[in-house]
Amino acid sequence: MEHEDQKLLQSSQTEQRDYNRKEETHGPRSCSKKDSNRAFQDIPECNEGDMIVCGRSKDICNRSVMHLSYQEELTVNEEPTAQMKYEDHKPTENSCEEAKDNKRDEIDEITRIHGLLSEKSGKIEPEVTCYITGPSITVEYLECRIINDMSSLVVEDSEELVSNIISVACFDSGNVISFPINIAIPYTARYRGNYRDIMVKVTDTNFQSSYLTPISFEGYQGHQKGTFAEVKSCQLGIFSVVSCLKKETFTVPTSGLSQKLSMDSRISLNYPPETFSSPVIMQLKVQPVEPSLISILKAKYDVYQSVVSTSPLVHIQHPSSQPFNKSVSVILPCPPNPEKKKQGDATEKGRASSATFTRVTSAHHLRAMSASVRKHRENISESLKLLGYRCKEEEWVVLDDVIVRTARNGLVSFEIDEYLESFIAIRLSFAMDNTHLVLFIRALEEAIHSxxxxxxxxxxxxxxxxxxxxxxxxxxxxxxxxxxxxxxxxxxxxxxxxxxxxxxxxxxxxxxxxxxxxxxxxxxxxxxxxxxxxxxxxxxxxxxxxxxxxxxxxxxxxxxxxxxxxxxxxxxxxxxxxxxxxxxxxxxxxxxxxxxxxxKHEKLINRPQSTKRICTDSTEALWDNLLYWLAEELSEDNASLLSLHLPIRRSTLQLVRLKSPDNLTQQIYELLCFWKKNLPRSADKQRLLSRYLRKSGRSDLAEELRFKWENKEFTWQRHLMNAAD
Incomplete structure (x- = not known):
């Protein structure tokens, strides 16, 4: 069956490619209201437990919404009393009125929405995997599974997964799939931005991927409101929602083109007339570079200290067989040196002060002037470099023959006359050799994707x-x-x-x-x-x-x-x-x-009555009683002061806290037991403990302890009664 499913997936790819070429306007869909008493007579019955109908609610135009939980086999068990309403798969205008007048005995094409659920471990209720809208004869035989374990094979460097990885397949090899079908996948994206877009990625059995643009994002699917990426697909396979770099496509005619990118209007490309001998389709992606990434690389490697800023990383695709007849002008944003801006502000401030006050020449002023001259000389060496990635060489190169000029408001401009798969402009505060520049851009690429x-x-x-x-x-x-x-x-x-x-x-x-x-x-x-x-x-x-x-x-x-x-x-x-x-x-x-x-758990040993241990040492029992009584009487501050005077190691204190993190009385009791255990038998425990209590500011407890010890007075605590029980 799996082999036939693979054939079905592969054969449907050609239909998907043909379908993607068509541009459709997805407007409000009309529907026809069918007789609610009509139901499928050819749906096979199934054993109890094969499918669970979790619920149903009416959608717009009375479309039936069913939540299905697939267990071993996906079949439909139709209740005799269940009533369903369907919509016509080929709606026309005024179809709702036509359905009332013209009731057909046979329904050839019916559209239904199924909320396919998948049970996840550790959860009582199954999770909604996706919603599929399509002909009922198709939807009834689709099986959906969550396969998040394969997510490492689906995503790429510039992508971010924002949904489950789901597999949609037909479990009946004899059933013919009627395409297209609508698939809506719930997703959660926390970060978007102008440079990124939400796409649905479709992966086949050979792990070849294609991308579908969602026709809707937010709204209702069945009776559930949320964020869904809904696409119209002509193939089955592995579906996932990813956040990827936004792609901008435009055609460069022979008459030339000046193009500003919609994702960042500061980036523009100017193609002069006859740049190419025939029209060329261009595809661009822009990867922004966070200043924090540059700071991290400079902190790790001293050799990159001269890097001030970079432009965004631009990826471009067009037929490399088309040579450049003329140079293409490119404008990119590249932030200026902030130190240079501070120096300019300080200079303007100095000019304003010199217009008001008489300048006093001194040795300090001369030293400041000489330092300013040195800084100015350093700024003269500030340069701009362009790096490009050539497909033929499959490596980054420094384009020394390209002159990068500073334009207004942090923009740089340059001209290129060859095909570069990627390029980036780098602003340097002082000279840096080409080898280190190539190493820097490799490290920057790694940091961007990490x-x-x-x-x-x-x-x-x-x-x-x-x-x-x-x-x-x-x-x-x-x-x-x-x-x-x-x-x-x-x-x-x-x-x-x-x-x-x-x-x-x-x-x-x-x-x-x-x-x-x-x-x-x-x-x-x-x-x-x-x-x-x-x-x-x-x-x-x-x-x-x-x-x-x-x-x-x-x-x-x-x-x-x-x-x-x-x-x-x-x-x-x-x-x-x-x-x-x-x-x-x-x-x-x-x-x-x-x-x-x-x-460690305390082991409970069940002994016969004749072998039960009986404590004959009344002194030990009295001490255990008195120590627990003290633990109940001492506050947290008293215990902290007492622990400073007791000859106990710090590791013992940490162990006591770990043993009973939420029970202060038990902590103090364990601490006092540790102290008593390390004393020799001949030590006067009552006298020593009374002295420590006085040092910690509880003389009253010291006196009461002496009285209880001399009179052998037991205080029945709760823990002793529990132990007796």
Whole structure:
């Protein structure tokens, strides 16, 4: 069946390409109202549980909206009492009135909307995958699945995934698909901007991709309101919504053209007449360069200190077989040197002051003048360089023969007479050799396509064995930590140091030491992965468990380490269909590590009545009683002062806090028990503890402790009564 589905996908690509050439105006759709008592007689029945009809609501023009949850086989179980209303697949004007007058006995083409749902692990209710509108005979046999594990193979460097990866296929090989169909995919995009656009990416079985422009973004799909990317498609396959660089297409006639880009009006290209011997279609993309990226590169490498600013990175496509008959003038924005602007402001301020006050010549003034002259000489060496990427050489080159001039208001202009796949202008404060310029643009390209990220591993406060692992962009780390704390997750450990990741790269991790984890509560010791997408935050909920319950015997915690490894997209492409094994990472250097602890559980031993232990030492029982009484009486400030006087190590204090993070009384009690345990048997514990209480400002408790000790007075606390029960 899969082989026939592949044939169906491949055969439909030709129809998709032909369809994409047509320009259609998508206006309001009219519909015809059919008899509500008519239903399909040829829909096969299915066993109970094959399909769940979650709900139905009426759309505009009485279109039926059904939410379907696919489990093993997708078939339709029609209830005898269910009534459905359909719309005509080929509506015409006044079709609603014609349907009332002309009721046909047979319905050839019917349009229906199906909300296809897919169940995700850990969620009680299934998630809406997409909405498909098309002929009912087609929609009924479509199967939709979420395949987010393949997202690394779908996205490219300049793209950002903003939706689930969904697969739409026909599970009945004998059914003929009637194209086109409308597919609406829910998505969430946090960052847009003038340079980016939302597109639907369609990938076939050979991982060849094409892009569809959505015909609508916001509104209702069925009874659900939200943000949807709706496209009209003539093929099935893998669909995803991506945020990609906006593409601008225009035709350069033989008479010439002066074109300003809509995404940034400061960028313009002027093609003189007869630049090309025949009309040429041009496609441009503009990648903005954040000043912070340049600052990061300058901080990492001293050799790039001369770089002041850059223009946006311009990507251009046109037939390279068409030679340039004339040079093309290009204008790009390239911010000026801010130090030069400050110097100009200072000069103007000095001129204004000299017009008011008499200038006094001194040695200090002469030194200032000489420094100003030196600065002026340095500014004279400021230069502009143009770098281009040539397809034939497949590398970046410095175009020394191209003169880049400074225009008004931070603009630069130059002329090119050859085909460059990409180009960028760089402003330098002083001379820089071409080798380092090429290295800089390579590093800048890598930084543009990368994002700084952190890994968070937090645990539930009330369930220390329940953890959550997130891979988040560094710029959103503060908000993600706050959100996790609101959900009841806290550290330690703290988040990792930030590191660079590209879109679609993966972080694999495993646990070593005396702790391992499971995502289903049954299988432990596996390796796990998080796929990085800058606008989607992968999240894993795991359960920790000790490997050896008798390990770490000298510690109140089991100890382990989470080790993280980075997997590039190139490595993922080679082994994407292979299962993850811990041994696969032995040859790699870890990206980072996080130390973990798991509290030990107190073992309850059920003994017969005849073998139960009976405490015969009344002194120990009295001390246990008095220490817990003190723990209840001391406040947090009193405990802090007392801990300064008690001969206890700092590591012991940290261990006590970790053992009972939310119970102050238990912390103080554990602290006093540690102190008493380290004393020799012959020590006068009451006298020593009374002295420490007086030093911490609680003389009243010191006297009461002495009285209780001398009179052997027990105070029945709640914890003792619970223990007795």
């Amino acid at each position: 994002t700084m990220a952190n890994i968070i591993l937090y645990r539930k406060t009330e369930y220390p064995d329940k953890i959550v692992v997130l891979l988040v962009p560094s710029k959103e780390l503060k908000w993600d930590l706050q959100s996790l704390r609101e959900e009841g997750y806290f550290g330690p450990p703290e988040p990792t140091q930030q590191f660079q990741l590209r879109e679609g790269e993966q972080v694999h991790f495993r646990f070593i030491g005396n702790i391992f984890a499971s995502d289903d509560g049954k299988t432990f010791g596996k390796a796990y992965r998080l796929i990085f997408h800058s606008q989607r935050k992968p999240k894993l909920e795991l359960q920790l468990k000790e490997v050896d319950e008798f390990g770490n015997y000298s510690s109140p915690h089991y100890k382990g380490t989470a080790v993280f490894y980075k997997m590039t997209r190139e490595a993922i492409t080679k082994n994407w269909d292979q299962p993850l094994l811990p041994d696969d990472y032995q040859h790699q250097s870890p990206l980072c590590k996080l130390a973990l602890t798991l509290p």
